[in-house]
Amino acid sequence: MGVERAKKIMMDHFANTARRFGLSELYGYIYGVLFFEDEPLSLGEIAERTGYSLSHVSTALKLLENLGLVKRIKKPGDKRAYYTAIKNIREWRKEAYYKKIEEDVRQTRESLLRALKAIEDEDSEEAIKLRERIEFALQRNAITERIIHIFLKNEEEEVLRVLLKCLEERLNGTKT
Structure with a gap:
């Protein structure tokens, strides 16, 4: 029962x-x-x-x-x-979930770079604004790419533990 x-x-x-x-x-x-x-x-x-x-x-x-x-x-x-x-959820997250995110981040980077190339010769106000937004998005994309790479190359629990410790130290202004 x-x-x-x-x-x-x-x-x-x-x-x-x-x-x-x-x-x-x-x-x-x-x-x-x-x-x-x-x-x-x-x-x-x-x-x-x-x-x-x-x-x-x-x-x-x-x-x-x-x-x-x-x-x-x-x-x-x-x-x-x-x-x-797939019963091992840790393996699923690593092999399926993070890899799918990694692929999406890669495709996003490629699209951003193509968009940036499309406006490289333009100097209009709209092109300048768009260029700034794309460059900002590329910076964020690079950070995301690095984070996903860390998750794929290391044990997830260890990454999360270190990340949590760093965030707590940073937000509390303390070092343990």
């Missing part, structure tokens, strides 16, 4: 998390079903356990796979795809 209650609490948590991110609760329920399984499940098994249609589950699995929360697996001699949840 306690195990089932604990699973229900976590399934509701995953569903609420999906809702907070603007997704259907289905995404949370799928992740929850896979999270508690030791073996990968087929699309049909996931649909049966969640009570949603195959097409809804298939669409949701594609997004969850793209986010790095679910992994598709092929079994030898079986044409069906099976799915498993």
